[in-house]
Amino acid sequence: MWAVSCENVSIRYKVGDFKAIGLKEYVMRRLTNNYRVQDFWADRDISFTLEQGDMLGIIGPNGAGKSTLLKAISGILLPYSGTIRTNGKIAALLELGTGFDVDLTVTENTYLRGAMLGYTEKFMKEKYDEIIAFAELEDFQDYKFVQLSDGMKSRLAFSIASLVDPDILILDEVLSVGDGAFRIKSGERLKQILNNGVTGILVSHAVEQVRELCNKVLWLDHGKQVTFSEDVETVCNAYEEYLTARTALPSDPVDFVRLSDSYKFRAQRRADIRTREKKRDIPSALSLLMEEAPEVINNDQAMSYLDV
Amino acid sequence: MSFREKSRNVLLSLSNQRFLFKELVKRDFKQKYKRTILGMLWSVLNPLLTLFVMRLVFLRFFGRSTPHYTVFLFAGTIFMSYFKDSTQNGMESLVYNATVLQKINIPKYLFIFSRNVSAFVNFLLTFLVFLFFCVLDRLPVTWNYLLLIFPILCATALNIGVGMILSCWYVFFRDITYLYGIFLTLLTYLSGIFYNVNEWGEYSKLFLLNPVYVLIAYVRQVCIDGTIPSLAMHALMFFYPALFLLIGALTYRKYRHEFIYYL
Numbered sequence: 208m209w210a211v212s213c214e215n216v217s218i219r220y221k222v223g224d225f226k227a228i229g230l231k232e233y234v235m236r237r238l239t240n241n242y243r244v245q246d247f248w249a250d251r252d253i254s255f256t257l258e259q260g261d262m263l264g265i266i267g268p269n270g271a272g273k274s275t276l277l278k279a280i281s282g283i284l285l286p287y288s289g290t291i292r293t294n295g296k297i298a299a300l301l302e303l304g305t306g307f308d309v310d311l312t313v314t315e316n317t318y319l320r321g322a323m324l325g326y327t328e329k330f331m332k333e334k335y336d337e338i339i340a341f342a343e344l345e346d347f348q349d350y351k352f353v354q355l356s357d358g359m360k361s362r363l364a365f366s367i368a369s370l371v372d373p374d375i376l377i378l379d380e381v382l383s384v385g386d387g388a389f390r391i392k393s394g395e396r397l398k399q400i401l402n403n404g405v406t407g408i409l410v411s412h413a414v415e416q417v418r419e420l421c422n423k424v425l426w427l428d429h430g431k432q433v434t435f436s437e438d439v440e441t442v443c444n445a446y447e448e449y450l451t452a453r454t455a456l457p458s459d460p461v462d463f464v465r466l467s468d469s470y471k472f473r474a475q476r477r478a479d480i481r482t483r484e485k486k487r488d489i490p491s492a493l494s495l496l497m498e499e500a501p502e503v504i505n506n507d508q509a510m511s512y513l514d515v
Numbered sequence: 516m517s518f519r520e521k522s523r524n525v526l527l528s529l530s531n532q533r534f535l536f537k538e539l540v541k542r543d544f545k546q547k548y549k550r551t552i553l554g555m556l557w558s559v560l561n562p563l564l565t566l567f568v569m570r571l572v573f574l575r576f577f578g579r580s581t582p583h584y585t586v587f588l589f590a591g592t593i594f595m596s597y598f599k600d601s602t603q604n605g606m607e608s609l610v611y612n613a614t615v616l617q618k619i620n621i622p623k624y625l626f627i628f629s630r631n632v633s634a635f636v637n638f639l640l641t642f643l644v645f646l647f648f649c650v651l652d653r654l655p656v657t658w659n660y661l662l663l664i665f666p667i668l669c670a671t672a673l674n675i676g677v678g679m680i681l682s683c684w685y686v687f688f689r690d691i692t693y694l695y696g697i698f699l700t701l702l703t704y705l706s707g708i709f710y711n712v713n714e715w716g717e718y719s720k721l722f723l724l725n726p727v728y729v730l731i732a733y734v735r736q737v738c739i740d741g742t743i744p745s746l747a748m749h750a751l752m753f754f755y756p757a758l759f760l761l762i763g764a765l766t767y768r769k770y771r772h773e774f775i776y777y778l
Contacts, residue, residue: 229689278617284775310545319542
């Protein structure tokens with residue numbers, strides 16, 4: 208059964224003079240014909256379908272339109288054209304450390320945030336202790352929010368938001384919350400949710416995470432859909448090669464395979480350099496390195512690159 | 516999604532929203548009163564002090580021709596400050612919660628409504644003091660006073676309507692807060708708060724164009740004159756809130772999906 212379906216979704220932002228100029232300046236600019244607003248397409252013609260239990264990874268450089276797409280799927284903003292259909296309860300774990308009220312205490316903020324996320328009062332009462340314990344804030348319950356560190360805030364945010372039992376889970380760079388110990392804990396919690404057969408959508412700059420967790424991948428670039436594919440391995444390879452070699456964007460399947468192959472070649476060569484380096488075969492490691500990275504021109508740089 | 520599922524979801528979200536609404540109101544109260552009894556006392560004391568100052572200044576000029584001048588003045592100031600409080604609070608409600616609205620999909624009108632609740636409670640407290648003043652002033656408190664429920668309801672609806680319109684505009688134009696401040700000053704002077712509009716002679720009918728004045732006039736007629744306002748007066752008093760609620764709802768409906776780009 209399908210869980211999420213996007214058909215030709217386009218999202219348009221306005222950019223230009225309109226923001227925070229105020230009424231007086233707006234009228235002035237209108238009168239002097241100096242008011243410029245441009246349309247900016249954050250996403251253009253995005254189409255994909257996810258089946259129940261799928262895990263989609265969205266990759267792409269900054270400004271590709273990943274987060275905007277997530278916002279549209281979670282219903283925060285409306286696409287300009289196209290349709291987004293979702294089947295089931297959606298929970299979005301966006302970066303939630305912000306938006307708490309500084310004047311309220313930890314307890315008060317916890318309840319307020321829970322209410323905002325659509326939990327019932329009964330549920331919150333039952334889970335309150337668990338939330339606080341998971342966020343490790345037992346001794347801070349009556350503290351006002353101004354007194355907390357940023358780490359504590361995002362720990363609490365994660366702890367509240369991750370209590371969900373959704374059908375569709377949306378994750379935006381939240382896999383890295385808090386310090387090392389908490390990161391492991393939160394990672395486990397997420398895997399637990401994902402293993403329950405939910406459909407997941409993950410935006411991450413770490414391609415490794417996408418390789419590890421996802422069975423489908425969507426590559427966006429400047430709002431355009433480069434590809435949507437089930438061949439996560441090839442697409443991730445091609446993406447990483449695109450990022451290092453700064454090639455043109457691949458368009459047909461052959462391009463992806465070619466890029467992926469050249470990524471593998473590069474990875475192989477890197478491994479070779481490492482093994483030769485370990486064997487202290489510096490000259491041949493160096494010559495490979497010159498091929499790999501022609502910008503390494505002097506000895507010092509090469510030495511530091513090779514870590515010798 | 517089938518119709519039954521859909522309607523079940525709506526019911527579910529309504530019961531969830533009640534919890535959210537409650538939490539939002541709680542937050543507004545905590546922010547407003549800073550968790551002190553004194554904070555609550557202050558919000559009643561503040562309009563009383565304003566009343567005291569106005570009485571001191573204007574009694575000489577307007578008080579001689581107007582019987583029961585203190586109650587006359589008080590009826591004006593409480594409804595005006597209710598309007599002021601509620602609409603100004605409502606105006607900021609969306610922008611204030613911008614960070615949340617960008618991350619979580621929640622009905623935004625709840626933020627506007629919750630702000631009105633704390634202004635309403637504040638108003639009710641002051642209104643009790645007002646009734647006390649009526650008794651002090653030896654006005655005959657009769658069953659007619661029950662009619663005062665109508666202006667209170669109308670004022671609340673009017674404030675919500677105006678608050679909705681303002682909160683939408685405020686998202687797009689942040690400087691309307693200053694313009695609105697100026698407008699409020701003008702409105703205060705044009706609401707016949709400290710003078711009797713009859714002194715304007717034939718122009719006094721124009722005051723009926725002012726929704727806040729209509730409320731004030733209604734209350735004065737019930738409390739001071741001790742008579743029941745005409746049917747036309749009732750109709751007019753109910754017309755304004757209905758109109759502003761309608762405009763407010765339409766404005767909100769039209770722009771609710773645009774806010775996100777401007778916050």
